[in-house]
Amino acid sequence: MRILGIDIETYSSVDLSRSGVYRYAESDDFEILLFGYxxxxxxxxxxxxxxGEKLPEDVITALEDPDIIKCAWNAQFERTxxxxxxxxxxxxxxxxxxxxxxAELSLPLHLKDAASVLKTVEQKDRAGEMLIRKFSVxxxxxxxxxxxxxxxxxxxxxxxxxxxxxxxDVRTERDIRHRLEKHPLPAKEWDFYHMDQxxxxxxxxxxxxxxxxxxxxxxxxxxxxxxxxxxITGLENPNSVLQLKGWFRxxxxxxxxxxxxxxxxxxxxxxKDHGTDDVRMPATESGCNVQxxxxxxxxxxxxxxxxxxxxxxxxxxxxxxxxxxxxxxVRGMFQFAGAGRTSRWSGRHLQLHNLRRNDIPTLDxxxxxxxxxxxxxxxxxxxxxxxILSQLVRTMLVPEKGYGFVVADFSAIEARVLAWEAGxxxxxxxxxxxxxxxxxxxxxxxxxxxxxxxxxxxxxxKGKIATLACGYQGGVGALIAMGALxxxxxxxxxxEIIRRWRDANPHIVRYWxxxxxxxxxxVTDHLERRVRKVRLRYQDSTLWMILPSGRKLAYIxxxxxxxxxxxxxxxxxxxxxxxxxxxxxxxxxxxxxNATQAIAxxxxxxxxxxxxxxxxxxxxxVHDEVIAEIPDGTWxxxxxxxxxxxxxxxxxxxxxxxxxxxxxxxxxxT
Numbered sequence: 001m002r003i004l005g006i007d008i009e010t011y012s013s014v015d016l017s018r019s020g021v022y023r024y025a026e027s028d029d030f031e032i033l034l035f036g037y038x039x040x041x042x043x044x045x046x047x048x049x050x051x052g053e054k055l056p057e058d059v060i061t062a063l064e065d066p067d068i069i070k071c072a073w074n075a076q077f078e079r080t081x082x083x084x085x086x087x088x089x090x091x092x093x094x095x096x097x098x099x100x101x102x103a104e105l106s107l108p109l110h111l112k113d114a115a116s117v118l119k120t121v122e123q124k125d126r127a128g129e130m131l132i133r134k135f136s137v138x139x140x141x142x143x144x145x146x147x148x149x150x151x152x153x154x155x156x157x158x159x160x161x162x163x164x165x166x167x168x169d170v171r172t173e174r175d176i177r178h179r180l181e182k183h184p185l186p187a188k189e190w191d192f193y194h195m196d197q198x199x200x201x202x203x204x205x206x207x208x209x210x211x212x213x214x215x216x217x218x219x220x221x222x223x224x225x226x227x228x229x230x231x232i233t234g235l236e237n238p239n240s241v242l243q244l245k246g247w248f249r250x251x252x253x254x255x256x257x258x259x260x261x262x263x264x265x266x267x268x269x270x271x272k273d274h275g276t277d278d279v280r281m282p283a284t285e286s287g288c289n290v291q292x293x294x295x296x297x298x299x300x301x302x303x304x305x306x307x308x309x310x311x312x313x314x315x316x317x318x319x320x321x322x323x324x325x326x327x328x329x330v331r332g333m334f335q336f337a338g339a340g341r342t343s344r345w346s347g348r349h350l351q352l353h354n355l356r357r358n359d360i361p362t363l364d365x366x367x368x369x370x371x372x373x374x375x376x377x378x379x380x381x382x383x384x385x386x387x388i389l390s391q392l393v394r395t396m397l398v399p400e401k402g403y404g405f406v407v408a409d410f411s412a413i414e415a416r417v418l419a420w421e422a423g424x425x426x427x428x429x430x431x432x433x434x435x436x437x438x439x440x441x442x443x444x445x446x447x448x449x450x451x452x453x454x455x456x457x458x459x460x461x462k463g464k465i466a467t468l469a470c471g472y473q474g475g476v477g478a479l480i481a482m483g484a485l486x487x488x489x490x491x492x493x494x495x496e497i498i499r500r501w502r503d504a505n506p507h508i509v510r511y512w513x514x515x516x517x518x519x520x521x522x523v524t525d526h527l528e529r530r531v532r533k534v535r536l537r538y539q540d541s542t543l544w545m546i547l548p549s550g551r552k553l554a555y556i557x558x559x560x561x562x563x564x565x566x567x568x569x570x571x572x573x574x575x576x577x578x579x580x581x582x583x584x585x586x587x588x589x590x591x592x593x594n595a596t597q598a599i600a601x602x603x604x605x606x607x608x609x610x611x612x613x614x615x616x617x618x619x620x621x622v623h624d625e626v627i628a629e630i631p632d633g634t635w636x637x638x639x640x641x642x643x644x645x646x647x648x649x650x651x652x653x654x655x656x657x658x659x660x661x662x663x664x665x666x667x668x669x670t
Contacts, residue, residue: 002040004062005177006072007169009034009162010081011050011149013090013138020321020349021077022203022331025084032085033135035059036166037418044170046163051152061088070095073111073173076197076332092197098173100193101180103337106554106574108581116173117573117581122175128165135162182540186550192605196336196345197611203331204325204619204627207398207665210371211317214389214396217375218314221385229305232298239309244302251299260310267303270296313390316350320396323349333620340575341553342598345621352622357668358391367395367665397620397666405667406640409625410607412437413600418471420654421533421596422511426504431655440466444504445497461487466501472596473512473589474498499633508592515595516588519543519570523558534595543572545595548650549602555586600624603656606648614643620666627666637662 012030014023024030033050037059047053062068063082071092072078075097083090099109110116112124134150135158152159161660229238233247243260248255253270255262301367317380323330328349338346360366369378382388399405410416415437419427430440442450442463450456450463469482476494484494502509509534518529518536526538535546543555555572563569569585576582604624611626612618616635620627628640637660645658661669 002062002068003177004059004068004070005038005170006070006078006082007036007166007173008032008078008081009036009132009136009138009166012140013149015322018319020330020332020634021080022325023323025081026325030079030081030084034163035164036170036519038170038174041174044167046167048163066091066094066523068094071098071173073097073169073176074099076200079197080332083209086462087199092201093194095194095197097193097336098177098180100337101185102176102341104185104189104343104551105180105183106341106556108575111169111172111176114176114582118170118176118179120175120179121174122168124172125165125168127161128169131158131165134158169634179211183552183554188549189551191609193336195605195609196334198612199608199618199620200334201331202617202619203325203329203333204397204629205329205400206320207371207396208321208324208328210392210396211320211324213370213373214317215314215321216373217370217378217385217490218389220375221379222309225305225309229302229309232302232305238302238305244306247302251295255576258306260307263303263306263310267300267307270300270303271559294503308384308386313356313386316355316393317389317396317438319350341445341594342601343551343553344597344601352417352620353669355394355622357670358394359670360388360391363391363395363667368390394667395650395665397627398664399619403617403629403631404662404664405666406628406630406635406637406660407625407666408608408637408641408644408658409623410600410604410645411605411657411659413624413656414596415467415471416655416657417599417603418508418592418596420600420651421592422505422508423532424505424507428655431657436460438467441467441501441504445500462489462497465489466497469499470501470505471508472593512588512592514588515591516570519555519558519586519588519591520560520568523560523570535601545591545598547595547598547602549599549606549648550650551598551602553598559583561585569593599651603648603651603654607644607646607658610646611640611643616640616643630662 010025010030010032012024012027014027014030016024016597031050035047035049035055036044037047038044039062047055047059049055054056063070063086070079072095075095076563079090079092079095099111099114102114103109104628107117112126115123126508134155135152139148139150155530159244226238230236232238233244235243235247237243243284244258245255255266269553311478320330323332325331333348333350333352335346335348337343345353360382369381370392372387378388412431415427416431418424419431426444427437427440430437436452438460439452440463441451442456442459445463445466446456446459448456448459452460452461465482465487469484470477472478475498476491479489479494479497487492489497515531518531521527521538522529523540523543528535528537530536533548537544537546538558541557543558545555554576558570558572560568561571563585569587571583571585573583576584604621604626608618608621608626611628617629618626619629626644628635632641641658641660644660645656647654647656
């Protein structure tokens with residue numbers, strides 16, 4: 001099939017980085033400035049639309065021709081913008097994205113970084129960033145600039161450089177595409193990508209009334225809290241960390257940082273010492289200096305105010321307000337293969353993957369109070385308005401009129417997949433019999449029956465935290481990071497919990513070591529090996545982990561190196577936590593984690609594609625949860641959950657289970 005490589009330069013007064021491409025392209029002043037393209041390996045051409053040139057007929061025809069693949073780096077941008085230019089949505093099935101292809105091979109998501117890592121002949125012109133800011137960005141988006149823009153005639157020399165930059169990007173993308181084609185993605189992966197694009201195109205409706213009132217409520221409460229903070233501290237800016245640290249230091253309270261955990265810890269200590277949870281009244285117990293007690297009371301109240309003032313829930317509402325399109329829907333919230341190596345989805349703009357869970361039983365009542373503007377009543381009933389706004393964030397996602405939401409999610413998907421990979425028979429048996437996983441794990445750990453609401457129920461919590469933290473070779477630090485201490489466990493008992501969990505899950509423990517040893521041996525002798533459900537292969541200076549689905553995870557330029565503990569460890573090149581390309585270490589538990597999360601992702605992708613083909617309108621997904629917009633009176637929760645939990649052909653014996661609920665808005669069901 002012929003390939004039409006495309007790169008465009010555009011203009012819109014809407015801030016692309018903050019509002020997303022769908023809202024960006026919807027702006028009245030949106031336009032495509034330059035249209036760079038090349039068919040296959042033919043010469044690159046740039047059409048100067050801003051100066052009055054027209055797209056050639058063969059290009060317009062090709063954009064609608066299903067027998068010609070349209071290819072771009074971050075193709076969602078080109079497809080959406082060109083669709084806006086043509087006046088209709090372009091079929092995502094005809095497009096392929098080189099950025100997605102690169103991401104699935106564990107390469108960087110940015111064009112210049114990918115070109116650098118691949119050492120392509122054609123590199124991205126770094127001077128282009130200055131030209132984009134000049135011609136593609138409204139000067140009103142640049143601090144201190146008047147609300148105007150540069151036109152081609154304002155700087156003809158720079159405009160010619162901009163055209164050359166556009167052509168260079170087409171060449172660079174083509175060079176990268178040729179490199180990537182040596183490792184083609186399975187056809188199923190492109191099916192998943194096209195499914196993802198349809199979900200992004202559809203978007204989800206936002207309750208704009210709730211968003212508007214939540215923002216106003218936060219504004220009023222922030223003014224009230226700030227006023228009270230000024231009264232207590234006498235500070236002009238009680239939000240200033242530096243000023244607050246000084247104020248607390250005068251009261252004998254020191255902070256390294258004023259992060260939420262530090263504030264929570266000190267607040268709990270002060271409340272305990274102060275002898276009351278009422279932050280408004282000074283304690284007066286016998287023997288207590290009244291002046292000191294009053295100052296402690298002020299510190300307690302100020303820390304409580306600090307907690308409320310630092311709540312960031314309103315940012316989600318503001319993001320929704322920025323991104324919402326004219327039809328009331330927010331689009332483009334999901335990045336396919338956004339999570340490195342495993343190719344799980346990541347969030348964009350609203351960031352649905354890190355929303356606050358709701359735990360109040362009167363969620364609907366609180367929601368209506370906010371929508372009606374009854375802010376004082378919210379405060380009087382719940383006490384912490386910012387926390388309530390945070391809990392209501394999910395509920396701003398609503399279905400269209402005549403539709404409802406059915407939300408279904410996989411139950412304990414990673415634990416099920418891990419047990420299936422490792423062949424942990426007792427855990428698999430518990431899943432197949434529908435038992436409570438955490439009770440079963442605790443029972444195996446402690447050798448006694450454990451029931452959620454019955455005998456030895458106090459041990460269930462230890463089984464839960466061990467399951468969450470220990471599956472990928474985690475130690476004491478992993479337990480603490482998972483919240484073990486917050487759950488009431490002591491640091492002293494954590495090593496024993498780890499030992500008991502490992503004794504109860506010997507096949508998983510053996511899996512870690514087998515995986516690490518096989519990876520090291522494969523890197524050394526380049527022979528292919530099988531480790532349970534996955535295979536390891538060395539090819540083209542890359543260690544490939546081949547999943548049961550046939551998809552491959554890439555560990556680029558693997559080497560064995562001495563680590564800080566004096567033993568040989570497996571290293572590879574990839575994107576580090578700082579976003580830079582760097583050499584990283586890995587080990588058995590981490591390799592198993594990659595495999596497990598990647599397999600869980602493949603199961604979710606197959607489920608969503610199956611659901612979409614059955615006619616369900618998927619408007620979003622969060623981790624292992626799918627949000628479908630269902631016409632009233634059609635699909636039931638059980639039908640959706642049953643469809644979702646069907647096993648892919650490559651894991652028929654993995655005990656999958658999906659549960660769900662229906663609702664007039666999205667929320668977290670405990």
